[in-house]
Amino acid sequence: MKQTMRLLLVALIAGAVTLGGYKLFVEEDTIAYVQSTENTSFIPTNNSSTAALASGVEFTEAAEKTVNAVVHVKNTTISRQPSNIMEYFYGGGEPRAMLGTGSGVIISPDGYIITNNHVIANASQLEVTLNDNRTYEAELVGTDPKTDIALIRIDANEDLPFVPFGDSNSVKIGEWVLAVGNPFNLTSTVTAGIVSAKARDLNEFDRNPQSFIQTDAAVNRGNSGGALVNTRGELIGINTAITSETGSYVGYAFAVPSNNARKVIEDIMEYGNVQRGILGISAANVSNPALRQQGINETEGVYVAGIEPGSGADKGGIKEGDIIKKLDGYKIGKFSDLSGYLGAKRPNDVVQVTVLRNGKEKVIPVTLIKLETYELSDIGLEVRNTTKANLQQRNLEYGVEVSRSLTQEMQRYNLEGIIITQINDQPVRDIDDAKRIMNRRDGQDPIKVTFVDLKGEKNSFIFR
Numbered sequence: 001m002k003q004t005m006r007l008l009l010v011a012l013i014a015g016a017v018t019l020g021g022y023k024l025f026v027e028e029d030t031i032a033y034v035q036s037t038e039n040t041s042f043i044p045t046n047n048s049s050t051a052a053l054a055s056g057v058e059f060t061e062a063a064e065k066t067v068n069a070v071v072h073v074k075n076t077t078i079s080r081q082p083s084n085i086m087e088y089f090y091g092g093g094e095p096r097a098m099l100g101t102g103s104g105v106i107i108s109p110d111g112y113i114i115t116n117n118h119v120i121a122n123a124s125q126l127e128v129t130l131n132d133n134r135t136y137e138a139e140l141v142g143t144d145p146k147t148d149i150a151l152i153r154i155d156a157n158e159d160l161p162f163v164p165f166g167d168s169n170s171v172k173i174g175e176w177v178l179a180v181g182n183p184f185n186l187t188s189t190v191t192a193g194i195v196s197a198k199a200r201d202l203n204e205f206d207r208n209p210q211s212f213i214q215t216d217a218a219v220n221r222g223n224s225g226g227a228l229v230n231t232r233g234e235l236i237g238i239n240t241a242i243t244s245e246t247g248s249y250v251g252y253a254f255a256v257p258s259n260n261a262r263k264v265i266e267d268i269m270e271y272g273n274v275q276r277g278i279l280g281i282s283a284a285n286v287s288n289p290a291l292r293q294q295g296i297n298e299t300e301g302v303y304v305a306g307i308e309p310g311s312g313a314d315k316g317g318i319k320e321g322d323i324i325k326k327l328d329g330y331k332i333g334k335f336s337d338l339s340g341y342l343g344a345k346r347p348n349d350v351v352q353v354t355v356l357r358n359g360k361e362k363v364i365p366v367t368l369i370k371l372e373t374y375e376l377s378d379i380g381l382e383v384r385n386t387t388k389a390n391l392q393q394r395n396l397e398y399g400v401e402v403s404r405s406l407t408q409e410m411q412r413y414n415l416e417g418i419i420i421t422q423i424n425d426q427p428v429r430d431i432d433d434a435k436r437i438m439n440r441r442d443g444q445d446p447i448k449v450t451f452v453d454l455k456g457e458k459n460s461f462i463f464r
Helices: 002-025 060-065 087-089 258-271 289-292 311-316 335-342 390-393 432-442
Strands: 072-081 094-106 112-116 125-129 135-144 149-154 176-181 190-200 212-215 227-230 235-244 252-258 276-278 281-285 302-305 321-329 350-357 360-367 369-371 373-376 381-385 401-405 420-425 448-454 458-464
Touching: 060 176, 060 227, 094 176, 094 235, 112 235, 112 258, 135 258, 149 258, 176 235, 190 335, 212 235, 235 258, 252 258, 276 321, 281 335, 302 311, 302 335, 311 350, 311 360, 321 335, 335 420, 373 432, 401 432, 420 432
Parallel strands: none
Antiparallel strands: 072 094, 072 125, 094 112, 112 149, 125 135, 135 149, 176 190, 176 227, 190 212, 212 252, 227 235, 235 252, 276 369, 281 302, 302 321, 321 350, 350 360, 373 381, 381 401, 401 420, 420 448, 448 458
16 A cells, blocks of 8 residues: 555656646747726737837838938048247247047038037038948038028038928927937947937026927937938937036937928028027026016916117017917917027017916917127127117117126126127127128127117126
8 A cells, every 4th residue: 555655656746746847848939918897908918019119110211211321421630739839929820630520411412411510610621421331521511600500511412311391390299300420430320219308408597589399319429410300211410419427418408390491501501690589588597496486376488677778579569478389389388488489480470479467368360570690709699680779779870789608707797788889899780890890800809889778878898
């Protein structure tokens, strides 16, 4: 009897080992399903698909459409570095060629290429290399430092692949995008990510606010000027900047919206400069603490703090104290939304402005006016044509108004609003006079500026 029990126990153990071995080494993996009494969901225990594939997004077609139209831009600049103390103080030194690199996007079959202004700045020679390693010398067509956009052109004697423009206003947060460029001299690099934010202003205290598309697609040095495209292969932005403590990508990249970039290059091609349309208001975000103290309880929108006499806003009927909520139905949550939308508009365009006034919304058509400014870069000031009313208020016949300070040093003097009447003792009636005087002066000569301040007092500064 004991012998029989031992044999039975051995048989049971052997059977268990055989069955376990079969399950472990022979039988294929299966998918387990979890069923709920409320609803049914199927959860695979072995998930090898990526998030992009799981959502049905396919990147290969967009990459194939884009990669051959994104080029490598090489910028050769000549600099003189002093080799002794005399050259350091009085100038001179041996000229040295320095090479910078970036990216560009072909936007037409005849060789027009859009890139960043900082990629081609101060270039003595521009060279463009296509994805198939063909190299061409490029010519500079025009630049706009304010938006950091530049237009160059190559002559390939044949139609080139190009990236069509998309509508950056229709881009949605969370939408998949590709960044295409040449980081670290690695040609034709494609990275994927999503749109992290829109209308992002990197410096909220800057008087020249920007409105960037933020993405988490990896962008590094050399990506500047490259393409940010949607999954259809349409250009929705020009990669321009990153925010990083290390100098390399850490998850935040920023692109100039394609609508703004397209408008800039079209202006350059048609007019030779950028035509900027403005409402004619001074404004602030409703989230400003000072407005909270005035009883403004709105959380989104732009508060109208002042109206420029004779502007489109003035003629259209916008009033001080209005809160702008929409432009052409496009939601305005903060000032960078407003500046970004208007950045794609031109003077004389009509914009439907939705304002909140006395608790009720009202739609007001406003014709944009031309923003005419000129940068006196040698003294760190930007000037614009002023109004007749402003001149009459200070008993002046002519002059240009300081619209903003360009350097931290000049910002200390609070010169915004003063009227410059003379430069180097020559009358300045408008910004064209200012351009003519500055262009004719010797670059080493001092600059004498005569102006009338906000109190109506006349003063002169000499800049050396």
